[in-house]
Amino acid sequence: MSKRIQAKYKLDRRMGQNIWGRPKSPVNRREYGPGQHGQRRKGKLSDYGTQLRAKQKLKGYYANITEKQFRRIYTEAVRLKGDSGENMIGLLERRLDAVIYRAKFVPTPFAARQFINHGHIKVNGRRVNIASYQVKIGDVIEVKESSRQIEMVLVASQSAERDVPDYIEVDHGKMTAKYNRVPSLSEVPYPVQMEPNLVVEFYSR
Structure with missing residues (x-):
């Protein structure tokens, strides 16, 4: 939790x-x-x-x-x-919880940590349950197939409150995200x- x-x-x-x-x-x-x-x-x-x-x-x-x-x-x-x-x-920004928050798989960074801890995320096909896991360039992150219909995930992915930044490539249909590059400070969408x-x-x- x-x-x-x-x-x-x-x-x-x-x-x-x-x-x-x-x-x-x-x-x-x-x-x-x-x-x-x-x-x-x-x-x-x-x-x-x-x-x-x-x-x-x-x-x-x-x-x-x-x-x-x-x-x-x-x-x-x-x-x-x-x-x-x-x-x-x-x-x-390479932390796994930050990446799935940026990809709009979850509504908040707090939800991201919990979501990973509960085993809903895979990196390159392997389940990862450590929120601080450092994602590498080219890694593919996905929501586990059995978790894709969770209401929180569906609501977050359709939210218009924020956009996915350029350094992450996301397919919300397949619930996958590819980490393309490490961003600079000016590229990170901090409010x-x-x-x-x-x-x-x-x-x-």
């Missing part, structure tokens, strides 16, 4: 932004933070506070993955050649601005 069923709405309130772009987000009605003092917490953030918020926002977007997992992604991003912030985004460079600064302090 996916963690934090209710807290995802609190995360929106804490950030003051609708980080998943959901119509039901409480931020659409109240832009201030949660709690009785939420409206008064509008002070200017320090550099550390800005970096921390950037980290919480990016980590929260990917179904609030654990700090241990997120730090491991940062470590790998720094080890790779090129811009560490761009590398972080590339590694996060709000993500700042991975600040996350790199936070961890490299």
